[in-house]
Amino acid sequence: MVLIWTQFGVKNKNVNCKVRVMHRDDSSSSNSSSSGESSKSDQEVPCLAFKPAGKDFYKLLGLPVDSNEDDIKKAYRRMALKFHPDKNSDADAEDKFKEIAEAYEILTDPKKRGIYDQYGEEGLKNGNGVSTAGQGNAHRGAFHGDARGLAVVHDLLVSLEEVFSGCTKHIKISRSRLNPDGRSVRSEDKVLDVVVKKGWRAGTKITFPCEGDETPNNTPADVTFVLRDKKHTQYKRDGSNIVYTAKITLKEALCGCTVNVPTLDNRMMPLPSSDIIKPGSIRRLRGEGLPLPKSPVQRGDLVVEFQVLFPDRIPPQSREIIKHSLAKC
Known part of the structure; x- marks a missing residue:
């Protein structure tokens, strides 16, 4: 025998389907058996509940499938506040929040919700359950939109x-x-x-x-x-590093010096140097920068960038001394 039935637009509920049972020896010219009973019969049997392919947006919001728009809005607000990454530190909170927002967008749009109820998430991707290879952008554009007000x-x-x-x-x-x-x-x-x-x-x-x-x-x-x-009076920010410009004299650059570097937590760190300091050269104070966003116990660096201040003029006598001192440099 052959079982034939058609089912459209069934939501996630158990329903009875009309099933026609036909025997293979049936013919269009014979409508009854010798006993006068029909060789065909209609039976009502329970069908399997329709389960949308992909994400279950109703389950994500904790809603039954017959929820109205007000129910959906209240559920979204409750779940969004619960899983918002700024309020929930769980590792999967951000992903859960995005899924909740997606569920809200679909279920508050009558057209999208109708397609989802009938064909599931794949129906939204494909467009009414029909493959749209090569036309994906057009369908995504048709379903684009937000039922929410402008942020x-x-x-x-x-x-x-x-x-x-x-x-x-x-x-x-x-x-x-x-x-x-x-x-x-x-x-x-x-x-x-x-x-x-x-x-x-x-x-x-x-x-x-x-x-x-x-x-x-x-x-x-x-x-x-x-x-x-905010613009800072002493530092520039470079990711988790902060950059401090240390201004030194030409004498300090050539003969060595110790620079006291201020930190963000109001300390002064001495930074000695006995080598020649060239303009633009940098030194690092490891771990004296800003906390790392994903690991606040670790910190970036305080980068010290040297700016050498040259004199506007040199007295003639000093000029000769400098010439003599630097003759072999």
């Missing part, structure tokens, strides 16, 4: 001393929030505690999910702070 980005100026020790900055922001009627908005202020960890580099982003503006058609936007270095 708000702020520069956050930090001093090298703050990066050295780590700090928490309390930043007051103004944002729009929906009134209870769900249509009008109000303006309100909120203070965000921005934690800057030791050694973080300029360009590091700190994001607060859903803390920005809210409008009737969008969930609250994210607020992102981007670290920027």
Whole structure:
């Protein structure tokens, strides 16, 4: 016998499917057996639950498949706050956060959600379950978009001393929030505690999910702070190293000297040199720089760059002495 059935658009639920049982000796010209009973029969049997190929976005957000948009928004906010890398130090927190954001994007877009429910993650990649080799860019463009509001980005100026020790900055922001009627908005202020960890580099982003503006058609936007270095009076930053310019006289450069180098933690480190110091030459104080971002117990170097100050004029008598002294150099 042959079993024939067709099933479309079934979500992750157990359902009964209509199955037609046909015997191979059936023919189109004969509709009944000699006993008068039909040789074909329709039976209802339980079908296997449909499981989307790839990631289970409902499971990622801890939701049933029949969740509405409000349920999805609440679940995303809860999970995003739990796994945000700035608040969760687990090694896999960042990857989990990205998966949660992806799940939110898919399930809050009716078109994407419909495709996902029917064909799974592979359907989103291929486009309605049909292979689109050579047309991937077009389909990715068709599915591009965010149901969230536009992210708000702020520069956050930090001093090298703050990066050295780590700090928490309390930043007051103004944002729009929906009134209870769900249509009008109000303006309100909120203070965000921005934690800057030791050694973080300029360009590091700190994001607060859903803390920005809210409008009737969008969930609250994210607020992102981007670290920027304040200009320092003594140092320049080079990754986890800091560069200090030591100004010495020509006499010190030729005859040797000891330079006292200030450190970020307010110490003075003597740096003696008995050799000739050429303009632009450098010396390193190992481990006296900034903490390494991924291993704060380790530190970069304090790089001392020498600048030789030449005199504007030399008295004639001194000039002759110098000529004599340097005759063989």
